[in-house]
Amino acid sequence: MTATSTVKGTTMTQTGEQKTKRMSFRQAINAAMAEAMREDEKVVLIGEDLRGGNGGTNPDPTVEAFGGVFGVTGGLWTEFGGDRVIDTPISESAILGAAAGAAVTGLRPVAELMFMDFFGVCYDEIYNQAAKFRYMFGGKATTPLTVRGIIGAGVGAAAQHSTSPYHLFTSTPGVKVVVPSNPADAKGLLLASIRDDDPVIFCEHKALYDVKGDVPVGSYVIPLGKANFTRRGTDVTIIAIGNPVNAANKVADKLKGEGISVEVLDPRTTSPLDEEAVLQSVADTGRVVIADESAARCGFGHDLAALIAQKGFHDLKAPIHLVTPPHSPVPFSHALEQLWIPGAERIEEAVRTVLKED
Amino acid sequence: MTLSTAPAAAQDLSTDQLLEAYRRMAKIRKFEQRLHLENQTGDIPGFIHLYAGEEATAVGVCMNLKDTDYIGSTHRGHGHCIAKGCDIKGMMYEIFGKQDGLCHGKGGSMHIADLSVGMLGANGIVGGAPPLATGAALTAKYLGNHGVSVAFSGDGGSNQGTVFEAMNMAVVLNLPVVFVFENNGFGEASGADYSVGSKDVAGRAAGFGLPAVKVDGTDFFAVYEAAKDAVALGRSGGGPSVIEAKNYRWFGHFEGDANLYRTKEQIEEIKRDHDPLKIFRSKVEGLIDMAELDKIEQEAEQEVDESVAEARAAAEPTPDQLTVDVYKNY
Incomplete structure (x- = not known):
């Protein structure tokens, strides 16, 4: 089609x-x-x-x-x-x-x-x-x-x-x-x-x-190092990459119904990183949730958090919230694996929390 | 296909070839002997690993290669670089960490490379070259340019999994790559007779379906003939092969190694009885005027002298170079 x-x-x-x-x-x-x-x-x-x-x-x-x-x-x-x-x-x-x-x-x-x-x-x-x-x-x-x-x-x-x-x-x-x-x-x-x-x-x-x-169709190229805003919003920014972007979009769409305006930023590439887009979004909303499936320690989310702390600190209205897996290998059990994944529920919870803080 | 086990006869090579072979071996020897002394001044950063004593292997192999053929080397790479045609001054500048070195001072002894002459780099990772050379052979096969690549490894490197994987893949894909194992008897300070379980590096090749030959790595003519066959096999679409070259390392694993795993007498004996330059001279007697070989040695020494003097006086890289060339575009 x-x-x-x-x-x-x-x-x-x-x-x-x-x-x-x-x-x-x-x-x-x-x-x-x-x-x-x-x-x-x-x-x-x-x-x-x-x-x-x-x-x-x-x-x-x-x-x-x-x-x-x-x-x-x-x-x-x-x-x-x-x-x-x-x-x-x-x-x-x-x-x-x-x-x-x-x-x-x-x-x-x-x-x-x-x-x-x-x-x-x-x-x-x-x-x-x-x-x-x-x-x-x-x-x-x-x-x-x-x-x-x-x-x-x-x-x-x-x-x-x-x-x-x-x-x-x-x-x-x-x-x-x-x-x-x-x-x-x-x-x-x-x-x-x-x-x-x-x-x-x-x-x-x-x-x-x-x-x-x-x-x-045909030749279609997206330059490396250019982030994408999958949702535009003014109250809070969710930065996510890979599959968590889709969870973040879901959260944004749900909260829209409650009058909460969520921006979702997908960096698309971790290296090079579109620092400008990240810092611009932080400046616009002042509240940040990072949803990242890489790691609980020294992960991509921590790299983003460090960037924001260093270069966007004065734009923050609340602490940065990280939604990552726990510091454990990925479990096999479906029940445990669902807990491991930084999914929509945990992202939504973080968004609600960051909106209450100052 | 079997690879030649008999050395070439000196008269099978032209006078020019013989002189060129000796020139490359003499350059390696003078280069390494000088570095042994220069290193003691403390002016060379990092680690250097000297190739002296193994000259006939690098040169015997590389005399069969063109600039468009590739070699992958080891941490003990100066000899391979010189044999493949890297510029001595560019190398010396590099070893002293200077801006005008072959790698602009960013690689040093263990990473000297010059792709324009087919030198894919000395390699600080033991067993590093075989997968890379296998890839260079894939390029040659795909482009159909009859190119060949050579992966140098030591007896220590021969135990790495990367080497086994590369040999198997080269057979499966029928790639024009020659795996050359320079068996100098020691992987760092551990004997090959300890670390090579079968005690037979070349013998492993059969398990991969590879033709293999063992040669005296100190005899240029033995290495040259085996490599000639192996390279011809690769060029003609006959696939990969293995050469094990028995060698003797004159200096320690690295400069500063106290050489406690062998006696001074053993080292003197190696220098007396297993000197590739002396062996070469004895084999060309009557064909080449020894005075010509003396002259080649003097020229090599002079070139090395000049390169050291220039390298010492040369400029350091400027601070703006620190993050240049991490990426082509970023």
């Missing part, structure tokens, strides 16, 4: 009428990769089971057996072939290391780490290699590498398949970090990430894969 509505968003690069198509977060990411591969033959995908079945017992070698663990790369092997959609062994260090080596020697790889939790077995290839090449080689290396991976709690995937470690990536100089919250942003930000000449870590929240939205 094709719609022709205008894409709304204060900082989107494309203005005016652009054709959109209703699609899922998953399809939007797939579309961005396809678009990038069509426009630049140096773009290759590398990871586990991007196609699947390759050389295995599949009786028909022309069949794309898997298309990624969540089906995100489905169809790309069929369109672009095995030279560009490269299935690898389960070897995360070799995947990221080879992608870094390929990037610095002329390709523009998009590496898939599957679950971002797995950075623990291979982050050296980013942390000590790709992220540092440019600086430690005196500016003579360019590493146009995108690493895609799945983050997020909410589907019972337990402690090793549910975390959102983007705060750790954010503290790594030399990499950019993207955490989209909706299908249109996922497409625009992924295309920007692949075109970017620096290493980018692109975090896909698994609870969003089936979420649908209107996504601009």
